[in-house]
Amino acid sequence: MNYNYRYQLNPSDDLRERFAWTVDTCRQVYNHFLHRLNRHDDTSSSYSEQKRLPDLKDWWNDLRDVHSKVLQKVVQRLYDNLSTLNSRKQNGYSVGELKWKAPGEYQSFTYSQSGFKLKNTSGRTRLWLSKIGDIPITFHRDLPDDATIKTVTVKREPTGKWYAILGVETPDDPPEKPDEVTDAVGIDVGILKYVHDSDGTAVESPDLSDERERLERAQRNLSRKEHGSNNWEEQRKTVARRHADLKRKRRDFLHKLSAYYAREYDLVAVEDLDTKGLVELPGNSRSRAGASWGMFLRMLEYKCEREGTYFVAVDPRGTTKECASCGVETDKPLWVRKHSCPSCGFEADRDANASWNILSRGLEQVGAGCPESTPVETALPTGTHSVPAKRVIEAGSPTLKERTASAVSE
Template sequence: MRTSYQYRLKPNKQQREIIDNTLDMLRCQYNYQLAERFDWYERWGCSIDRCPLVCHLPELKDKKNRFSQQASLKQLKVDRPWYRQIHSQVLQEVPKKVEIVFDRWLKGDGNGKKSGRPRFKRVGRYKTFTYPQFKQHHFVGNKITLSKIGDVKVIVHRPMPDGFVIKTVSVTKKANGYYATLSLDNKEVPTIKPDFNADNIVGIDVGLIDFYVASDDTRIVAPKYLRKAERKLKSAQRKVSRRKKGSNRRKKAIKKLGVRHKKVADTRKDFHFKTAKQLFSKYDVIAVEKLNVKGLARTRLAKSVNDAGWSQFINILEFKAENAGLKVIFVNPNGTSQECSGCGHKVKKPLSQRVHRCPNCNISLCRDLNASINIKERGTHALKAQIMSSKKSL
């Protein structure tokens, strides 16, 4: 099982300068290698669908890929000796990042969904570098040894779980400081816990008024952290706009604005983790709708949808389920709020109507509660189908 722990770093002044210089040099190399990819694609990337019977085709240059760009790093250290200050494996991660973003633009991800054209990183926008191989003895107590940087103090707010081995370490610069993300692995942890109960299932319907309504009629009010912090964010943003571009005062104002935004994001993430833990302490299976959150974020409810953070919450649910040996079931969201949970009769109603009343069976209950009961029923059927298919495969 893979998991990750994030700790805050407390580097000294010299170590902060080294980390900042490393990020800036990696940013320059990222932009250069991305430009190489664009140059090759613009020259040779288009397909030739017709040509004269006799024509001259220029010699095709070698296509840039991750390994050819990694091989060029040896000459880079000869031409630019200051790149020797960066650990070789950290530098080799840059061509890997370039290949990932470039392939997502041309080929798409595993589901075939393509991303936009990759953009060059301006100053301050390259914020993470990774050590792909890390020795366990380099993290002892409250000190972590980072190659080319030194021994950095760590705030260990929680101990690492027993039996887990550190695979990679990523150093990230955020608005309020530096962080180390440790990727941990333990192959002995079971994927499903021994006392897993498939009948202990709940359906949840996420919303904007109530963050979620469960099929057992428990609910949590949406906290709306962004809405509550809007006044302070507006004041901080006004200070940035009033400062002269390029001045130190503007840089300080930008940093304060970033800290305020990070506080909103951190409080929302903390709420999501605590809510997920609360759900999995009571249930073994959680059924939730497979929502198109990106589509909903383009509507007039965009700010409220982004403030709720449904995508992050669902990802945390999956992460928690995997770590606890439990399950999250995704169901089709079509008609969950229109179908009657008592008789299955479709009762069309606008979004403003918050009470479900069925003329067929005379049931009357909260619209979101009705949807969560339907989600639970669909999740139960989907889980049974998964169990049957797994038994057949065995």
């Protein structure tokens, strides 16, 4: 299996300059091959263009100070971008063409296969990079014992900090999915309650209002500075730090929540949402964008694969309208928070009803090995257990379990 581990680098001023020079040189190489791509017809593949790099060093002397694998990854990056552009065009999107990278638009470089090594000197971990040297690294968590480092990406964040992303490979395969699903859950995502599942758990959305207020205050201060001045640059970094704080807290919550569901259940059913389309809808788009449903679903999907859990994305149409007990659809506006079926009299929270419908569709989609009864017949909770987002963030995702929450409070 493949994993990415992210660590903060602590380079000296000289190493920072070396990093910045390497990033800018890679940017120029990217633009050079983009120019060839636009002007010549014989640029058939990334491999054929990579073979031109040795000859390029004959007149571009700076390239001798950049590791060969780094330069090859620059060319591959260009062709990966081109492939993505063509795929979007084939899917009906209106796309333009690849543009040159300005200095602020290229912020990383990658070593592949060779040119890097983790070293432990006097109890301190350092990352050695060919053509650059030893860089102190905050090695806050160990790699798996049997992991092999395949790639190292050095990236500069808008805050000015440098990070190393280690791409590692382990020999173990993903766990086999169970032949019979005994513990399944349906998840309905929202804004007031971030998650409402079919087991009766409703997790509140994290309160990030303080972080947003600090970000907006920093942005207002930035707008008053003269663009390009020293004060403007310092305030720009402050804005970047506020953005990073907001992003870090949101991702922390999503990681813990998605890890809980992936580990605790045999099957997780969610709605196959068009998150981009939802954000573009008029009204309350900021809250929908800040909810990061797409990020949560992506995290949940890869963690289910890692844990050997079924991840099922079902058609979202009608999950709120359809009665989880009898299947009759009832229109109701958004402000109506309770489902009341005029056909069978079944009543439930609006989001709870949707989560049971999602679970039913997920079980039906997986098919063999699943219970024949509907969730309402077999696992209908008697009430909803509300979990504050703060509990998920402070103690980690296991706090969703009552027994674990009790242990934490003792």
